[in-house]
Amino acid sequence: MRLAYADGHMNADMGEASDVVGCPVCDAVYRLRPELSQRATRCPRCGYRITFGKTAALAWLVSLSATNVALLAMVVFLPFLELRAGQFDNAASVIDVVLGFSSGIMVPLALAVLAFILLLPLSRFLLLLYALGPIALGRRNFPNAARALRYAFVLKPWAMAEIFMVGVAVALVKLADLATIAIGPAFWIFALIVILNAYQDTLMCRHTLWTALTCNE
Amino acid sequence: MQRVITARDSGRVVCRTCSLVAPENQVRCARCKERLKSRDMQSLQKVWAWLIVGLIAYIPANTYPMLLTTQGFRTEESTIIGGVIDLFDHGAYSVAAIVFVASIVIPVGKFVVIGYLAILTARRHRTDPHRLLYLHEVVEFIGRWSMIDVFVVAILTALVQFDVLATINPGIAAVCFALSVVFTMLAAQSFDSRQIWDRLEDGANHG
Numbered sequence: 143m144r145l146a147y148a149d150g151h152m153n154a155d156m157g158e159a160s161d162v163v164g165c166p167v168c169d170a171v172y173r174l175r176p177e178l179s180q181r182a183t184r185c186p187r188c189g190y191r192i193t194f195g196k197t198a199a200l201a202w203l204v205s206l207s208a209t210n211v212a213l214l215a216m217v218v219f220l221p222f223l224e225l226r227a228g229q230f231d232n233a234a235s236v237i238d239v240v241l242g243f244s245s246g247i248m249v250p251l252a253l254a255v256l257a258f259i260l261l262l263p264l265s266r267f268l269l270l271l272y273a274l275g276p277i278a279l280g281r282r283n284f285p286n287a288a289r290a291l292r293y294a295f296v297l298k299p300w301a302m303a304e305i306f307m308v309g310v311a312v313a314l315v316k317l318a319d320l321a322t323i324a325i326g327p328a329f330w331i332f333a334l335i336v337i338l339n340a341y342q343d344t345l346m347c348r349h350t351l352w353t354a355l356t357c358n359e
Numbered sequence: 360m361q362r363v364i365t366a367r368d369s370g371r372v373v374c375r376t377c378s379l380v381a382p383e384n385q386v387r388c389a390r391c392k393e394r395l396k397s398r399d400m401q402s403l404q405k406v407w408a409w410l411i412v413g414l415i416a417y418i419p420a421n422t423y424p425m426l427l428t429t430q431g432f433r434t435e436e437s438t439i440i441g442g443v444i445d446l447f448d449h450g451a452y453s454v455a456a457i458v459f460v461a462s463i464v465i466p467v468g469k470f471v472v473i474g475y476l477a478i479l480t481a482r483r484h485r486t487d488p489h490r491l492l493y494l495h496e497v498v499e500f501i502g503r504w505s506m507i508d509v510f511v512v513a514i515l516t517a518l519v520q521f522d523v524l525a526t527i528n529p530g531i532a533a534v535c536f537a538l539s540v541v542f543t544m545l546a547a548q549s550f551d552s553r554q555i556w557d558r559l560e561d562g563a564n565h566g
Contacts, residue, residue, distance in 0.1 A: 171373065188552075232521065295376060309506075313514040
């Protein structure tokens with residue numbers, strides 16, 4: 143059987159070589175030459191991005207994860223927003239935002255919000271550190287590193303820090319004529335996390351990461 | 360364009376997490392331990408189930424109040440649409456538009472698009488698969504953004520607690536709305552994109 147190369151060339155044989163990859167979106171199978179995986183490639187049939195074409199991104203990915211964990215830890219304890227109306231004064235941290243729902247039937251919602259804006263982003267960074275940290279440090283993989291990396295991908299759509307920031311912006315406009323709002327340090331740190339997170343996602347090339355993980359075993 | 364060989368044609372399975380290719384009858388991926396399935400035969404059933412629960416949760420999310428605002432001793436209840444109208448009256452047009460898009464346009468659009476994809480891929484079709492794939496990608500990407508409204512309610516609740524002067528409390532619609540978003544996200548994720556290509560009739564546009 144003849145297998146196509148991802149760059150459109152044909153290949154005569156098809157062994158179970160390690161450069162055979164499949165497209166998770168449309169099920170097409172083809173070979174990915176090592177030098178091709180250093181560049182940005184798309185699935186020839188459906189256009190799914192197979193490789194992002196960023197080498198040496200792994201160290202960046204690991205250090206960004208570590209930075210994000212540290213920043214998230216700071217966010218939890220610092221004031222997020224402060225509201226003043228006359229002599230009334232109310233400061234809220236991100237934890238207070240979550241606790242706003244914590245009565246009766248709203249408790250599950252409080253837990254969900256806590257997970258979406260803090261726990262899931264945090265676990266994602268920790269999973270990435272666990273799976274890829276040893277590679278960046280030149281050591282052997284931790285046990286179950288592959289599982290950790292898989293869960294990091296599974297969690298991605300459920301970590302909603304950036305959506306939370308848009309929610310904050312909308313809330314600020316709603317409150318603008320009711321009271322004066324002071325923006326706390328946690329707000330800026332959280333905004334920074336969102337930006338770093340977006341940059342980190344552009345480095346999350348599945349092919350590169352999985353190849354690196356397998357080669358490090 | 361040349362003919363593409365699929366994993367199923369050659370008796371193999373592609374891992375959807377790490378794109379490693381494995382023999383057809385292998386249960387778990389050797390690299391990432393993901394459960395392997397050449398085609399998810401229950402995928403459409405799952406899609407419809409999650410979509411319908413999502414739709415059911417979306418009804419109370421719109422009819423019950425999202426926010427309970429107490430000023431003095433008067434409590435005002437506002438629904439999603441009510442909140443949008445309030446923002447519009449205050450002249451905050453862009454924010455009103457964001458809330459309207461996030462909590463009305465995106466959820467309703469999602470119901471329609473996921474339903475369209477599920478109906479179309481259940482039978483043989485000649486529609487351009489790239490277009491369908493694009494729709495699916497958009498639905499998966501955009502679905503999470505509906506959560507904006509829930510977060511707004513959470514922030515308002517946390518900030519506005521001034522006893523007599525003013526308090527804001529979440530209404531039951533916040534729970535329903537969050538559930539609706541989660542269910543439709545699950546519906547989009549259960550969709551097996553490979554079936555778009557499987558049921559493409561010969562002679563159709565392969566792009």
